[in-house]
Amino acid sequence: MNRENVKTHCPYCAFQCGMTVTPRAARQPGQAAFEVRADDTFPVNRGQMCIKGFTSAELLDHPARVTTPRLRGRTGHLVEASWDAALDFVAEGLLAIRARHGAAALAAFGSGALTNEKAYLLGKFARLALGTPNIDYNGRYCMSSGAAGQNKAFGLDRGLPFPVEDIARTEVLVLWGANPADTMPPMMQWVNAQRARGGTLIVVDPRRTETAQVADLHLQPTPGTDLALANGLLALAISEGRVDDGYVRARTQGFEALRRHLLGTNPAHVERQTGVSLDQQLQVMRRLADAGSAMILSGRGPEQQSKGSDTVLALINLALALGKVGKPASGYGCITGQGNGQGGREHGQKADQLPGYRLIEDADDRAHVARAWGVEPATLPGKGKSAYELLDALGPEGGVRALLVFGSNVAVASPHALNVARKLAALDLLVVSDAFENETSAHAHAFLPIAQWGEETGTMTNLEGRVILRERVREALPGTRTDLEILCALATRLGVGALFPSSAPEDVFAELGAITAGARADYSGITYDRIRREQGVFWPCPASDDPARPHPGTPRLFAERFFHADGKARFHVVRDRPSAETPDGDYPLYFTTGRTREHYNSGAQTRRVPALVDAQPEARVQIHPRLAATLGAQDGAKLVVESRRGSVAFTVALSPDIRADTLFAPFHWGGKQAANILTVPALDPTSRMPEFKVCAVRARALPAEAAS
Numbered sequence: 196m197n198r199e200n201v202k203t204h205c206p207y208c209a210f211q212c213g214m215t216v217t218p219r220a221a222r223q224p225g226q227a228a229f230e231v232r233a234d235d236t237f238p239v240n241r242g243q244m245c246i247k248g249f250t251s252a253e254l255l256d257h258p259a260r261v262t263t264p265r266l267r268g269r270t271g272h273l274v275e276a277s278w279d280a281a282l283d284f285v286a287e288g289l290l291a292i293r294a295r296h297g298a299a300a301l302a303a304f305g306s307g308a309l310t311n312e313k314a315y316l317l318g319k320f321a322r323l324a325l326g327t328p329n330i331d332y333n334g335r336y337c338m339s340s341g342a343a344g345q346n347k348a349f350g351l352d353r354g355l356p357f358p359v360e361d362i363a364r365t366e367v368l369v370l371w372g373a374n375p376a377d378t379m380p381p382m383m384q385w386v387n388a389q390r391a392r393g394g395t396l397i398v399v400d401p402r403r404t405e406t407a408q409v410a411d412l413h414l415q416p417t418p419g420t421d422l423a424l425a426n427g428l429l430a431l432a433i434s435e436g437r438v439d440d441g442y443v444r445a446r447t448q449g450f451e452a453l454r455r456h457l458l459g460t461n462p463a464h465v466e467r468q469t470g471v472s473l474d475q476q477l478q479v480m481r482r483l484a485d486a487g488s489a490m491i492l493s494g495r496g497p498e499q500q501s502k503g504s505d506t507v508l509a510l511i512n513l514a515l516a517l518g519k520v521g522k523p524a525s526g527y528g529c530i531t532g533q534g535n536g537q538g539g540r541e542h543g544q545k546a547d548q549l550p551g552y553r554l555i556e557d558a559d560d561r562a563h564v565a566r567a568w569g570v571e572p573a574t575l576p577g578k579g580k581s582a583y584e585l586l587d588a589l590g591p592e593g594g595v596r597a598l599l600v601f602g603s604n605v606a607v608a609s610p611h612a613l614n615v616a617r618k619l620a621a622l623d624l625l626v627v628s629d630a631f632e633n634e635t636s637a638h639a640h641a642f643l644p645i646a647q648w649g650e651e652t653g654t655m656t657n658l659e660g661r662v663i664l665r666e667r668v669r670e671a672l673p674g675t676r677t678d679l680e681i682l683c684a685l686a687t688r689l690g691v692g693a694l695f696p697s698s699a700p701e702d703v704f705a706e707l708g709a710i711t712a713g714a715r716a717d718y719s720g721i722t723y724d725r726i727r728r729e730q731g732v733f734w735p736c737p738a739s740d741d742p743a744r745p746h747p748g749t750p751r752l753f754a755e756r757f758f759h760a761d762g763k764a765r766f767h768v769v770r771d772r773p774s775a776e777t778p779d780g781d782y783p784l785y786f787t788t789g790r791t792r793e794h795y796n797s798g799a800q801t802r803r804v805p806a807l808v809d810a811q812p813e814a815r816v817q818i819h820p821r822l823a824a825t826l827g828a829q830d831g832a833k834l835v836v837e838s839r840r841g842s843v844a845f846t847v848a849l850s851p852d853i854r855a856d857t858l859f860a861p862f863h864w865g866g867k868q869a870a871n872i873l874t875v876p877a878l879d880p881t882s883r884m885p886e887f888k889v890c891a892v893r894a895r896a897l898p899a900e901a902a903s
């Protein structure tokens with residue numbers, strides 16, 4: 196049954212735009228059954244959305260939706276099966292593999308698209324029903340360096356430690372490797388408001404993106420040199436006496452070691468290394484230091500590197516030394532990418548975490564969670580492999596024989612995609628739970644069709660740390676089930692059904708909330724009713740002893756203290772080093788990846804929406820006309836780009852907005868257009884984030900006749 200005028204949220208990015216969804220009374224051919232309007236009362240997007248959100252209802256009744264489970268038959272094709280047959284097949288396969296190879300041979304892979312309830316239950320399922328340490332999720336590819344840096348420096352990771360409305364009030368805004376004009380267009384209203392109030396916008400990006408085009412200052416560094424640039428800015432601040440000594444003394448620890456480390460920095464060397472002139476460096480540093488309020492917000496640019504967490508720490512060092520963090524409309528923030536990238540990493544689907552940001556290797560945290568789950572702490576597995584390492588361990592060689600995938604298209608989204616495809620094909624059992632078949636399910640032994648975003652209610656935590664409620668707009672399509680129902684049904688077949696008493700989202704949220712009481716990400720004071728009444732609640736929000744005086748939630752962090760035991764933030768000495776691959780004689784160009792406005796992540800959903808495909812039908816490589824001329828590449832023709840891992844023939848898009856030593860391509864396409872065929876699986880040693888933003892390639896233009 197359809198519901199009228201439902202206030203809910205977009206299924207895609209972490210801005211989680213509020214929207215109103217209404218069934219259409221009269222439907223034109225090709226129109227979705229629901230009309231989507233931006234909610235002008237929701238305080239984050241305030242009546243704006245992007246084309247992805249406006250077209251999202253087209254997925255609900257899409258003809259390619261799968262509504263019957265599928266099992267791989269004798270012919271090698273997926274064929275329809277009943278739910279009982281499919282769930283029995285999966286459970287029997289898991290039990291047989293566990294009996295033969297041990298629990299660590301089983302694995303689960305989750306997603307930053309899953310609701311908090313699903314992320315929580317998937318983590319519990321992996322630890323209690325599968326008994327495996329091996330669970331991780333695609334948020335590892337998105338948020339892990341930002342999270343690692345913030346945890347080290349502040350003792351807590353929440354993407355933005357303030358609401359987005361604060362952006363409009365900061366005097367100097369630095370967007371470092373972030374392009375919200377394309378990736379999160381409604382966020383630009385806050386950036387535009389900041390500029391309209393006389394604020395300064397500085398963008399750091401190897402490309403002159405749409406965001407960079409409206410900036411007062413655009414720094415266009417060589418890919419992979421963000422850490423050197425951030426360290427260089429702080430070294431300049433120190434040498435010019437711009438450090439806020441009183442703040443550093445009162446609110447931080449560890450500055451002296453960092454100061455000594457940076458004393459030897461040579462600004463001319465930083466200029467040569469980064470390609471950013473000393474004059475520009477000085478302008479940025481002085482504007483930040485002089486401003487009464489300033490923010491540095493990072494995106495995936497500096498984070499998706501093999502030194503990503505150190506780069507985040509260098510940005511935080513700069514913000515702390517200039518005395519900006521914890522002051523009004525000031526500080527460092529990491530712009531979360533995926534819809535529930537924030538909540539997804541708080542509640543236990545990450546290899547090293549338990550719900551509430553508790554740590555799986557901390558004895559007290561293990562005991563607390565085990566007690567709540569009704570099991571012995573010793574029965575909880577330890578820390579598992581990170582996302583890429585887990586995928587690389589699939590098959591007999593690596594020892595992981597069975598993989599359950601929920602809401603992630605790993606075959607497209609992972610680095611070194613050809614290797615991941617080979618590993619998926621080597622599994623004894625691959626189970627994919629999704630609404631549509633995709634490049635990952637092409638290797639599946641079982642496909643379980645799920646209800647979509649508009650067909651089930653659940654909470655998401657947006658980029659500000661605001662927990663919101665994504666309300667369903669109709670019943671699930673007949674034949675589909677929710678991920679929560681699937682997990683509970685499998686748990687029963689694996690003999691632990693009593694530990695999974697309910698698949699109702701509100702029940703699961705109540706369980707999640709209770710278990711996070713006292714944890715860093717404390718949700719225990721949040722209820723569905725409160726979220727509905729208050730347009731979201733910011734964590735931490737502990738339960739109150741007095742029902743008449745509930746905790747208000749925490750929109751702004753760090754005003755009084757940081758989350759280390761002494762309340763102080765930590766500086767870290769972070770040393771620059773080369774990216775895993777830099778151009779050489781054989782592969783003389785940089786290659787970097789990112790998003791387009793029209794598509795989202797692996798494109799598993801957006802590549803099915805006609806308006807989005809019409810606007811952006813294929814992967815195109817952005818190349819500077821000067822470089823194109825040396826290669827003989829023409830706009831609209833094909834350019835073969837090769838790395839040490841494979842090659843892709845992209846369509847050429849000439850653009851003066853990219854450095855002449857760098858190629859850029861979006862990663863939303865699979866198969867032969869997959870940009871991740873080229874990327875390098877070098878991992879950050881702390882966050883285990885792959886280096887999506889830098890690898891070395893060579894390129895050759897195809898003759899026009901070959902391209903046609």
Ligand code: SF4
Pocket residue numbers: 205206207208209210211212240244245246247248249378379380381
């Ligand atoms: S994709 Fe992001 S910015 Fe676009 S409508 Fe959805 S939530 Fe808003």
